[in-house]
Amino acid sequence: MFARIVRHGSALFPPSSSRRAVLAILVACGVATWALAAPQDETSRGRSRPNIVFILADDIGYGDFGCYGATKIKTPNIDRLAAEGRRFTDAHSPSAVCTPTRYALMTGEYAWRKPGTGILPGTAALIIEPGRLTVPALLKRAGYTTGVVGKWHLGLGATAPTDYNGVIKPGPLEIGFDYAWLLPATGDRTPCVWIENHRVVGLDPADPISLDYSIERGHPLSYVNGIPRIGRQIGGKAALWKDDEIADVLTGKAVAFIEKHKDRPFFLYFATHDIHVPRVPHARFRGTSQAGVRGDVVQEFDWSVGEVLKVLDRLGLADNTLVMVTSDNGGVLDTNGPDHVNSGTVETNNGHMHNGPLRGNKGSPYEGGTRVPFVARWPGHVKPGTSDALICHVDLLATAAAITGQTLPEEAGPDSFNILPALLGDPRDRPCRDHLVEHGNRLALRLGTWKYIPAAAPKAKRGKRAGEDGELYDLATDLGETTNLAAQHPERVKQMAALLQRIRSEGRSRP
Numbered sequence: 001m002f003a004r005i006v007r008h009g010s011a012l013f014p015p016s017s018s019r020r021a022v023l024a025i026l027v028a029c030g031v032a033t034w035a036l037a038a039p040q041d042e043t044s045r046g047r048s049r050p051n052i053v054f055i056l057a058d059d060i061g062y063g064d065f066g067c068y069g070a071t072k073i074k075t076p077n078i079d080r081l082a083a084e085g086r087r088f089t090d091a092h093s094p095s096a097v098c099t100p101t102r103y104a105l106m107t108g109e110y111a112w113r114k115p116g117t118g119i120l121p122g123t124a125a126l127i128i129e130p131g132r133l134t135v136p137a138l139l140k141r142a143g144y145t146t147g148v149v150g151k152w153h154l155g156l157g158a159t160a161p162t163d164y165n166g167v168i169k170p171g172p173l174e175i176g177f178d179y180a181w182l183l184p185a186t187g188d189r190t191p192c193v194w195i196e197n198h199r200v201v202g203l204d205p206a207d208p209i210s211l212d213y214s215i216e217r218g219h220p221l222s223y224v225n226g227i228p229r230i231g232r233q234i235g236g237k238a239a240l241w242k243d244d245e246i247a248d249v250l251t252g253k254a255v256a257f258i259e260k261h262k263d264r265p266f267f268l269y270f271a272t273h274d275i276h277v278p279r280v281p282h283a284r285f286r287g288t289s290q291a292g293v294r295g296d297v298v299q300e301f302d303w304s305v306g307e308v309l310k311v312l313d314r315l316g317l318a319d320n321t322l323v324m325v326t327s328d329n330g331g332v333l334d335t336n337g338p339d340h341v342n343s344g345t346v347e348t349n350n351g352h353m354h355n356g357p358l359r360g361n362k363g364s365p366y367e368g369g370t371r372v373p374f375v376a377r378w379p380g381h382v383k384p385g386t387s388d389a390l391i392c393h394v395d396l397l398a399t400a401a402a403i404t405g406q407t408l409p410e411e412a413g414p415d416s417f418n419i420l421p422a423l424l425g426d427p428r429d430r431p432c433r434d435h436l437v438e439h440g441n442r443l444a445l446r447l448g449t450w451k452y453i454p455a456a457a458p459k460a461k462r463g464k465r466a467g468e469d470g471e472l473y474d475l476a477t478d479l480g481e482t483t484n485l486a487a488q489h490p491e492r493v494k495q496m497a498a499l500l501q502r503i504r505s506e507g508r509s510r511p
């Protein structure tokens, strides 16, 4: 096993000089340049290029869907997608919180490599450099029309604080999207307004928006629509969203995007607000689950997925569309604290296991932080069934390149692996990735089914403590990470610590 680790290590990280030499040869042969790799004209795109719909839920956990074991929450649409497609049991969000997950999803680079990619306020500037190769930019080059509908949380504008009163850019349209309908940050952060392309929708110029992030949630001035938010919103009254209509508005925009672009290949990144706090389901869903308001908004999310599946069926697009449904980080209950966030608690959860058998929640380096549901369907291509392949949303860039027959430039997507064989269920293929850095409040490393979590930085003046070697789990036999095997396997700990260090210092992890 250790020999295998070392072999993987060297295969994954060839010296950069040899990588450059290989690239130079490929370029000389005319097979690796960006321009040549991109498809040539409209007709060559054909309909063999599938539409791609990537549905990213917010804060949904590994145990929240029926097809992942939930019994108190009903998710018939997602269960149908899983029955017709492939259900992954070891899929991960690139981070255990939102902004870094979305950064990695768009760029193919682990967010922990780049400072400033933590959870952003609604005043933050765009954190992805315009001109950089992103998933939408890559697909646009292949002739796709690209749209984002939903939660953005990657910052807007060139400098902070974002000015929401004029043309708001750069934003999604400057990094590859043709169309954007956005919830700018989070449902519990200001501004509580919709943005379409470059402008706040319905803004009255006589009532301009300004934000004051020195006001904390729970302060009397933090309330918008009767719900406390992080940061005060001044102005923009006519433009405020209605919290119980967020799912309806976003789903409507997602469906409209598909209808409008049905005749050409399209990429839709549909990033729902469900099931982030504040959890305010529409009256149609209130009280419908057996797991309190949190269960109700999971069912609302399932309805959104169902509406997307319905429009694909109605337009005859289902067979030529790759649909993926997943979450931006692991599940979390939240609490109804002094700030009155409508959330869901242990009591109302009614015994429902939001992260199934996993340890930890959103934010954690344990599996509950990043192991998320992931279902993919592309009839006739994705083999129906269940897969235990290790995959991650950071892989979307390289996978979208493979689907559209493009070659990633050397510097693009440094952590993105092509997981198309895993999606298709190709039995001849080796694992698409045998390792993954899990990004919770500490970095952890997966190597096959082994999981290594380095010790937390020792607190000043504390002596040597138990657990200083970090933690090692064998997920093949201990999915719940209950038994730390670090003391029994010092060599494995050493090897995995070295590999993690190498992935950090190399600045890339894909071959």
Ligand code: NG6
Pocket: 058, 059, 097, 098, 099, 119, 153, 186, 188, 217, 230, 276, 277, 329
């Ligand atoms: C935290 C918020 C939480 C949520 C999270 C971001 C508190 C106590 N918690 O700071 O409510 O907004 O940020 O969630 O304020 S995420 O899914 O966008 O990463």
Ligand code: CA
Pocket: 058, 059, 097, 098, 276, 328, 329
């Ligand atoms: Ca989230």
